[in-house]
Amino acid sequence: MQENKRPLTDWLPITKKELKYHGWDELDVILVSGDAYVDHPSFGPAAIGRIIESHGFRIGIIPQPQWKDDLRDFKKFGKPKYFFGVTAGCMDSMVNHYTASKRKRSTDSYTPGGEAGFRPDYAAITYSKILKELYPDVPVVIGGIEASLRRITHYDYWSDKLMPSILESSGADMLVYGMGEQPLREMLTLLKKGVPFQSLKTVKQTTWLINEEEDVPKNKNWVDIELSSHEDCLGDKLKYAANFKVVEIESNKTNARRIVQKIGKKTLVINPPFATMTEKEVDGSFDLPFTRMPHPKYDKRGSIPAYDMIKFSINMHRGCFGGCSFCTISAHQGKFIASRSEKSILAEVEEVVKHPDFKGYISDLGGPSANMYKMKGIDLSICDKCQAPSCIHPVVCSNLDTSHKPLTSIYKAVDSHPKVKKAFIGSGIRYDLLVSEYNKKLDVEAADEYLEQVVTRHVSGRLKVAPEHTADATLKIMRKPSFKFFHKFKEKYDKIQNKHGLKQPLIPYFISSHPGCKEEDMANLAAETKDMGFQLEQVNDFTPTPMTVATVIYYAGVHPYTLKPTYAPRTKQEKQDQHRFFFWHKPENQQWINDKLRSVGQEGLAERLVGRPNMLNKPRKNSPNYKGGNENSSKPKTKHINRTKVETIEGKPMPKWLADKRKKQTEGGNSSSSRSKKKSRTGKKRK
Numbered sequence: 011m012q013e014n015k016r017p018l019t020d021w022l023p024i025t026k027k028e029l030k031y032h033g034w035d036e037l038d039v040i041l042v043s044g045d046a047y048v049d050h051p052s053f054g055p056a057a058i059g060r061i062i063e064s065h066g067f068r069i070g071i072i073p074q075p076q077w078k079d080d081l082r083d084f085k086k087f088g089k090p091k092y093f094f095g096v097t098a099g100c101m102d103s104m105v106n107h108y109t110a111s112k113r114k115r116s117t118d119s120y121t122p123g124g125e126a127g128f129r130p131d132y133a134a135i136t137y138s139k140i141l142k143e144l145y146p147d148v149p150v151v152i153g154g155i156e157a158s159l160r161r162i163t164h165y166d167y168w169s170d171k172l173m174p175s176i177l178e179s180s181g182a183d184m185l186v187y188g189m190g191e192q193p194l195r196e197m198l199t200l201l202k203k204g205v206p207f208q209s210l211k212t213v214k215q216t217t218w219l220i221n222e223e224e225d226v227p228k229n230k231n232w233v234d235i236e237l238s239s240h241e242d243c244l245g246d247k248l249k250y251a252a253n254f255k256v257v258e259i260e261s262n263k264t265n266a267r268r269i270v271q272k273i274g275k276k277t278l279v280i281n282p283p284f285a286t287m288t289e290k291e292v293d294g295s296f297d298l299p300f301t302r303m304p305h306p307k308y309d310k311r312g313s314i315p316a317y318d319m320i321k322f323s324i325n326m327h328r329g330c331f332g333g334c335s336f337c338t339i340s341a342h343q344g345k346f347i348a349s350r351s352e353k354s355i356l357a358e359v360e361e362v363v364k365h366p367d368f369k370g371y372i373s374d375l376g377g378p379s380a381n382m383y384k385m386k387g388i389d390l391s392i393c394d395k396c397q398a399p400s401c402i403h404p405v406v407c408s409n410l411d412t413s414h415k416p417l418t419s420i421y422k423a424v425d426s427h428p429k430v431k432k433a434f435i436g437s438g439i440r441y442d443l444l445v446s447e448y449n450k451k452l453d454v455e456a457a458d459e460y461l462e463q464v465v466t467r468h469v470s471g472r473l474k475v476a477p478e479h480t481a482d483a484t485l486k487i488m489r490k491p492s493f494k495f496f497h498k499f500k501e502k503y504d505k506i507q508n509k510h511g512l513k514q515p516l517i518p519y520f521i522s523s524h525p526g527c528k529e530e531d532m533a534n535l536a537a538e539t540k541d542m543g544f545q546l547e548q549v550n551d552f553t554p555t556p557m558t559v560a561t562v563i564y565y566a567g568v569h570p571y572t573l574k575p576t577y578a579p580r581t582k583q584e585k586q587d588q589h590r591f592f593f594w595h596k597p598e599n600q601q602w603i604n605d606k607l608r609s610v611g612q613e614g615l616a617e618r619l620v621g622r623p624n625m626l627n628k629p630r631k632n633s634p635n636y637k638g639g640n641e642n643s644s645k646p647k648t649k650h651i652n653r654t655k656v657e658t659i660e661g662k663p664m665p666k667w668l669a670d671k672r673k674k675q676t677e678g679g680n681s682s683s684s685r686s687k688k689k690s691r692t693g694k695k696r697k
């Protein structure tokens with residue numbers, strides 16, 4: 011961890027002593043967070059804390075309080091004047107704590123030293139209950155990704171059941187969903203004017219509960235839609251699935267309806283979301299006086315892996331219009347892109363280069379998807395009426411402006427900065443946007459210029475992209491384009507590489523056990539990628555996280571948009587079997603793959619993957635393992651990085667120490683089984 015000489019008052023206070031340094035006796039708002047306090051715009055608790063501070067409120071943070079002792083951490087600041095804010099942290103605590111196979115992780119990327127055990131399961135619920143017990147008369151507001159994606163009846167994979175809105179489970183008074191700046195700013199303005207907290211019922215993007223005998227307050231600007239009650243969902247999976255479709259559509263509309271749902275003797279009210287943030291508003295959030303460092307209290311406890319990963323990275327926009335079925339980004343950040351100005355981004359570069367540890371390398375100039383910066387509808391009045399959950403699936407919308415020029419301009423500006431040796435693109439690039447056969451209205455010249463700039467100046471050794479699968483039927487359920495467009499992209503990529511004499515492998519990511527994916531699809535995926543010369547080492551096993559299309563299919567067995575039965579691998583055995591096809595190159599899998607495929611009449615596929623029976627476990631000429639007949643030479647030509655939830659954090663690459671640890675864990679077996687040997691949990695994401 012870097013030395014820092016800044017005064018403690020540059021950080022928001024986290025101890026009673028620091029409160030005194032600020033000259034405060036009490037606080038207006040206290041934030042309780044499941045993450046360590048890193049004062050950086052990429053960390054939600056810090057961003058929210060700085061916004062509250064910017065409105066002139068006295069704000070303190072209680073990071074990672076101990077929840078099993080006499081609760082002294084929760085009591086240290088006493089009562090806040092206005093409310094407690096609660097967040098589980100930058101990740102859902104269950105995703106943070108468990109692997110796709112529900113094994114406890116051994117590290118936590120949002121804790122100093124990467125140590126596990128500093129946050130409870132279902133953290134937002136635990137913290138809120140404690141606060142309501144200690145201070146029943148003080149309002150509790152929950153937010154962050156865990157609260158946001160659990161705002162309505164949702165499937166919880168870890169307890170394998172439907173849970174009601176987290177407002178009901180936590181006892182909190184209000185929930186802020188999505189990115190919290192806009193609702194928070196409005197709440198603070200109203201509170202400052204003297205409006206009592208209990209009257210804040212019309213703030214957009216907030217959710218609250220009323221008793222069933224109370225009427226939902228009338229609002230002439232909003233149209234209401236009532237969904238099936240929580241109890242109806244418990245009794246009928248189709249009702250739960252149908253609810254999801256409405257929630258997703260309303261979350262992605264410019265003029266959304268207010269959602270109402272009965273839960274027992276209460277009524278849940280979800281106010282519509284705010285409009286997409288303007289450039290000025292997004293800049294406002296990033297330009298706050300962050301120290302961009304962890305609180306000095308952690309100096310002796312080791313570095314915070316998630317911070318190490320992003321300390322030299324720059325986030326250029328929010329939102330994603332991809333609408334992938336397994337992803338929660340658009341459900342949380344929205345479908346419409348909110349971009350920062352070039353000026354604000356370049357000002358942040360100036361801050362990054364001043365960091366005492368900066369050695370000239372920016373690790374990521376990115377966003378949820380690297381290449382959606384400044385993209386939006388050409389005619390916004392058409393977007394205002396649109397209900398599509400994705401702007402690029404099943405086809406790229408003809409109203410979408412996918413110009414890559416603003417992005418190329420920023421890359422070039424950062425690249426020419428005298429103190430920047432290299433600025434990498436660590437976030438995933440949507441390769442389909444760059445393929446004219448898929449993106450029919452693509453400005454090919456601008457897209458080619460962008461890709462050439464990326465390949466020649468911004469790739470850190472290899473470029474990772476995410477076709478996610480090769481089977482069209484599975485890709486359709488994933489809301490991803492056909493794999494044939496990945497081939498087209500690879501042609502372009504290879505051409506640029508050859509032109510510049512570069513050797514930076516293209517690394518495709520895939521998901522196994524995704525709804526719609528059958529065993530034969532995984533076998534075909536393995537064969538097709540093998541034919542392309544890839545020997546992939548790890549695959550992301552699908553995790554059903556709250557509020558995704560894929561999770562609804564996993565639980566309900568139907569697609570929420572058609573209510574038609576849709577297959578999803580559910581058992582441990584099914585998941586493991588899908589995994590094994592992917593690892594066709596491991597000797598221990600070859601006999602099994604051979605027997606399995608031949609037993610269902612897929613001799614051709616068996617031969618393509620593992621060869622003739624008498625060749626089993628022997629390297630073959632068409633195998634990347636072939637080394638002139640030496641059976642012991644099995645060093646792969648192409649390495650593939652694991653893209654599980656534990657390998658990325660908020661869409662950023664994992665730091666080297668954690669990646670090395672993962673690599674060790676996965677040697678000699680699949681990632682989940684080796685992780686199972688660990689006693690506790692790891693930090694992860696993201697995306």
Ligand code: SF4
Pocket residue numbers: 331386387388392393396397398400401402407408409410411
């Ligand atoms: S009209 Fe097209 S660009 Fe606009 S929101 Fe809908 S799909 Fe996206």
